[in-house]
């Protein structure tokens with residue numbers, strides 16, 4: 120019988136923290152492919168293009184120049200200075216070099232943000248469906264995620280919805296635009312509503328701008344650029360999606376005091392700074408121009424339009440997402456439980472997707488199709504779906 124007093128057990132705060140189901144799908148697809156099966160992969164969340172050569176050469180240069188030693192744990196000065204200039208110019212955020220912290224990807228920026236501002240028993244407003252790890256990060260800080268249904272809130276008014284959902288314990292709002300998984304892009308007016316609500320209730324905003332360069336309709340508004348918001352917002356970014364650098368693990372955040380001191384401590388004691396040569400390479404990535412982004416954006420739009428029109432045509436109703444690189448069709452005609460629907464499509468049509476339910480209750484009845492893939496994959500995946508749906512369920 121296990122000794123109830125045994126100390127060989129995990130810390131309690133991990134009790135409520137789950138693993139990512141997205142990883143389970145990825146593993147299943149890898150196993151199928153290893154067994155020689157052809158799988159039409161829409162489960163991923165990685166750009167379809169490789170890291171630009173200039174960035175790879177910058178890494179090699181850094182290695183040749185022995186830029187391989189400890190860097191300041193908050194990031195190398197030239198990178199922080201370039202990021203501050205980018206934040207001020209492109210995002211219109213009032214940020215100086217000391218307001219920028221380099222992190223190990225956007226995930227790490229978000230992790231330290233939640234750890235820095237949440238106490239046990241706090242509540243966090245979380246627009247749902249949401250990127251799955253966010254709930255686990257909030258749980259891991261022993262706080263409680265309060266799911267705000269995005270689509271309903273946009274119909275009924277964000278302020279009214281946030282008013283009904285907020286509790287006296289509410290400390291923060293997680294604000295992700297463009298959103299994963301539904302591709303929602305909040306408008307400037309919506310950003311202003313959320314900002315006004317945060318100010319009225321004295322809340323902190325954790326703004327996740329991982330997909331800032333992937334907006335096809337409307338504009339990307341950094342909530343920290345709105346009046347009075349920079350001091351209450353921790354804005355998080357990543358090199359992963361904009362620059363095809365998912366494996367490099369470089370991201371950053373912008374914040375003011377009193378948060379910055381705590382955030383610096385958390386980066387210091389978690390990773391003691393991001394890999395030095397990777398930071399020099401990231402600096403090179405920042406020299407990509409707006410034309411480069413526009414060209415990329417056109418390629419994504421082409422993929423989006425192809426996939427969304429194909430899904431609608433075969434009977435999986437799908438709104439046109441305004442940003443990011445995911446489509447989120449309704450699939451209750453396949454099965455009302457999205458987990459089952461995803462299983463059926465993988466087994467019967469060899470089409471890999473992510474069940475909507477893993478992105479929160481509001482995602483149920485949907486599947487997430489990532490379209491950051493080749494045009495051929497989109498064609499062949501749609502063809503496989505068409506054949507399967509024609510054949511009857």
Ligand SMILES: Cc1ncc(COP(=O)(O)O)c(C=O)c1O
Nearest residue numbers: 164224225226250299329357359
């Ligand atoms: C909404 C959102 N935020 C942040 C990230 C973090 O990305 P990374 O840790 O690769 O920088 C992702 C990655 O999928 C994401 O979808």
